[in-house]
Amino acid sequence: MKIYKFGGASIKDSDGVRNLISILKIKKTEKTLIVVSAMGKTTNKFEQVVDNYFNNKNNLDNSLKLVYDYHNQILENLFENANNKINNEIKLIFRNIKEFLKKNKSPNYSFVYDQVVSNGELISSKIICEFLNNNGVATNWIDAREIIKTDSKYRGANVNWEETKRKISENVDLNQLNITQGFVASDNNNFTTTLGREGSDYSAAIIAFCLNARSLTIWKDVPGVLNCDPKVFKNSVLLENISYSEAIELAFYGASVIHPKTLQPLQKKEIPLLVKPFSDPNSNGTKITRGIKINPKVPCFIVKNNLSLIKLSSLDFSFIVEENISEIFQELHENKIKVDLTQNSAISIYLCIEDKYFRLDKLLSKLKAKFKVKYVDNVDLYTIRHFDKNSSKKILQDHNLILEQRTNEVLKLVVKKI
Ligand code: ASP
Ligand code: MG
Numbered sequence: 001m002k003i004y005k006f007g008g009a010s011i012k013d014s015d016g017v018r019n020l021i022s023i024l025k026i027k028k029t030e031k032t033l034i035v036v037s038a039m040g041k042t043t044n045k046f047e048q049v050v051d052n053y054f055n056n057k058n059n060l061d062n063s064l065k066l067v068y069d070y071h072n073q074i075l076e077n078l079f080e081n082a083n084n085k086i087n088n089e090i091k092l093i094f095r096n097i098k099e100f101l102k103k104n105k106s107p108n109y110s111f112v113y114d115q116v117v118s119n120g121e122l123i124s125s126k127i128i129c130e131f132l133n134n135n136g137v138a139t140n141w142i143d144a145r146e147i148i149k150t151d152s153k154y155r156g157a158n159v160n161w162e163e164t165k166r167k168i169s170e171n172v173d174l175n176q177l178n179i180t181q182g183f184v185a186s187d188n189n190n191f192t193t194t195l196g197r198e199g200s201d202y203s204a205a206i207i208a209f210c211l212n213a214r215s216l217t218i219w220k221d222v223p224g225v226l227n228c229d230p231k232v233f234k235n236s237v238l239l240e241n242i243s244y245s246e247a248i249e250l251a252f253y254g255a256s257v258i259h260p261k262t263l264q265p266l267q268k269k270e271i272p273l274l275v276k277p278f279s280d281p282n283s284n285g286t287k288i289t290r291g292i293k294i295n296p297k298v299p300c301f302i303v304k305n306n307l308s309l310i311k312l313s314s315l316d317f318s319f320i321v322e323e324n325i326s327e328i329f330q331e332l333h334e335n336k337i338k339v340d341l342t343q344n345s346a347i348s349i350y351l352c353i354e355d356k357y358f359r360l361d362k363l364l365s366k367l368k369a370k371f372k373v374k375y376v377d378n379v380d381l382y383t384i385r386h387f388d389k390n391s392s393k394k395i396l397q398d399h400n401l402i403l404e405q406r407t408n409e410v411l412k413l414v415v416k417k418i
Contacts, residue, residue: 001033001212001214005203013040014077016278023281036181038121043183045066046067054109090126125181132179140173142178145186146171148167152189168210168211217275220275224275227239227299228301242294243290244266246288248263266288301394308352308376309402312348341414352414382411384410
């Protein structure tokens, strides 16, 4: 079996869907399963619907209509003669969402989120399946909620691997093309769950793992895994080969090409991950396999913006030792603040942190009781793997250096834009 994953950008309009079918025709479709994301920015639009439902009911209908109109336009462009079957199916999905929101009594934001936002993938997979069938590519539509089973941690559910493996082998038809949704799963009570934003890559990896797939290909709007974000740096270079561990490091520090959870299941079974451009299906893209050396060997730049750098020092010249450090990390953990870099000396510790949930003020007021606290906000962290002597120059052209840390492979710079 081979698994293909198409992200939202690759199917953002009717041309994208047409391109998908041409890729499938080139690549042959037997023993293939495709995983699709929601089209374009649909997930963001559905997030707005959920937000309006809880916080701004007046805008609810409007925001839902926006999602409908967007898909309706794609339907009109894809099907020359109005295709009543798919039109009705899509209408029914929207009617069900409205019905659900009307009847819902749950105040649980994440629960409602999953029931609503998951529809982006249901819609895209239905439209694409119908289009494939209409164009002579027999396609088996699979409801991801039937095959990926999770706990009830809405918006970031954990996979029940045993049950998922069993369900997948029962539902996938090995003799034809299969299509299912990324991101979407279901819990023991059959409520819809999701795997977290950008989770479609992970869905594809789960399925690849359970089917012992030959390979997983992620079709993207870039030539493959690049050594830096082309939106940030000029002269990006395509990495032709990287190892799983290289890819995990790149993903963990924020290279947004692959969802970080994707790699573990693949690595366990040594299933190659290919990242290819959907605009050039015959190119090699990037191949990620076990133990391979990075090729070409060039510095890889990963940027995280808008972080904070905190310096904690003892109030009385006592040392910062394991006991204080573990206490500090406990506080960070409780406030869901992610630490991207630490550096300590006898009487102080630096922490470069990411405050996703705006808990920093609360944390700092607590720490101030025990430490002298200094703090710089809005810093950027550059992680440069395989750095060379020009790497830091590139960044320090237009940044002030605040902190530098290096091992023989990795250079980290905490900087502030000039
Ligand atoms: N549609 C979901 C998102 O945008 C999942 C994905 O695209 O991977 O987060
Ligand atoms: Mg998406």
